[in-house]
Amino acid sequence: MLLKEIKDIYHKELGGIYLKEEIDSFFYSCIEHYLNLERFILAIQPGITLTKEEEQPLFEVLSELKLEKPLQYILGTAHFMDLELQVDENVLIPRPETEELVQWILDDCQMEEQFKSDAERSRSVISTMLNDHSLRILDIGTGSGCIAIALAKHLPNVTVFALDVSEGALNVARKNAASNGVDITFLHEDILDIELELDFDIIVSNPPYVRELEKEGIQKNVKDFEPKTALFVPDEAPLLFYRAIIDFAEKHLSEKGKLYFEINQYLGEETKALFHARNFSEIELRKDMFGNDRKLKANVPSRGL
Template sequence: MANLAVMKTINDAFAQFKQGLAGIYDTREIASISLMVLTEIINTSKANIKAFGDRQLTFAQQNELNGILAQLKTGKPLQYTLGYAEFYGLRFKVNPATLIPRPETEELVQWVLDSSPNTNSSILDIGTGTGCIAISLKKNLTNVQVSAMDVSVDALNTAKENAVLNEVDVNFIEADILNYTSDKKYSIIVSNPPYVTLEDKIRMHRNVTDFEPHSALFVPEDDPLLFYRAIADFALASLEPDGLLFFEINESFGKETAQLLTDSGFKDVEIRKDLSGRDRMIRSVR
């Protein structure tokens, strides 16, 4: 109860979060996390939070903030703690069965949108997780048929909830792309597959490695392009002529992924950097 006594105002809450998370995040991240949490709990704008630091917190708000801080101090990601993440202007439910949507994946969605006709086409998202890619695409391409595949039943259930939440109609498929065939043809196939190696894991923050689903993150050290190869083979059989294949990629394997696509028979292979200048996505033509 001692913590509750010192978190009486918004400024007190900022101070408590700064102190409690000092060993886990840097100062800028802590400020961002604190602002997001306070905005959610008080149900007001970020501008109001910043402008009225002396605003008194209710006892219920103090309790809730202390509960969230306690979870964050374990390294649990903010999005799992709050139960949602923002992506491409939409809100998505998240839980430990799904990866947390990343900002760089928004850039992949934008590239797909820029490349897609909004009529008489169909898109398949492989390894959909929360459904963030498929749902964002459907929200912006209303006349396009969108399907989304995942091997995880729990992830698919979350994705289905997110489709309802965001009021879109997506066809969900439970399947393992490493062992899947279909007669259906698609105009576009897009995927953000597992691509993190054990070497990458060493450099990653524990709020990712300890909490996010390993099956959606990691690949064998001796076969880092396992899923890219399987999806490329599937796309060769399932894309329409001149159909497009998009991947989010491991920045360390951009050239290797491009070569894999070229060797598989794809043309016009293009690597694109994300806003931080890293090789992050690739497009090729069937």
């Protein structure tokens, strides 16, 4: 069968479910993944023909896409920043909003090195941590490991820890750390019930934050396929995990440590108020690329004498 005919079948079969641009993206991702063909192949070889063996995986993917299964789970891979990661139904699919959160941390860690004078640099919290080769980072609810791995890749002289309650997620994250050449200490722990004898300079988390009442507005490919324990929180306790992480941070963040979070876009001010109530300082709420409250940073409260 002609490759362009298969493309037409994708559009015919999926047109009532996805936008045209999404279908194009699916098709080109599939031919690159299974056939190692570039997306412009039809422009230069419009008559390219596939064998039955070559066609088979494309039609198998089509069947799963009709069920609205995410393409990343079908292919088993996802991209995050400059990383290629394995993903399956044990982990959330990494998203651009989370890339922004990681970039915020990277920018904070690098900015003062680039712009501060030598005198200012000597007083810089983050620069001090970097220069003494002891910056410790903890990623809570690591999932695929995307945050932890990206930070380990891009920051020098750091020790990265990553925890998750799901052993299935940790298995995926371990494979991703190995394939991307980074050394991360993985911890099988529940942040709601944890005892840990370690301190950290940065704690970052993209915890569950979607309320049950918000399920109706969530796309089927997310609601039906991505791990529910990584997504949803009870309506009566939407900040459950943020409270638990604050409790943990008050004991385990270093004297001038920082917290970074991805948050529910509808609960930005409520989340910010929670940190104010617990005396965190320099609390900053940021919007994502779509103009939604999605990220928050806070400095550890003073512990006094």
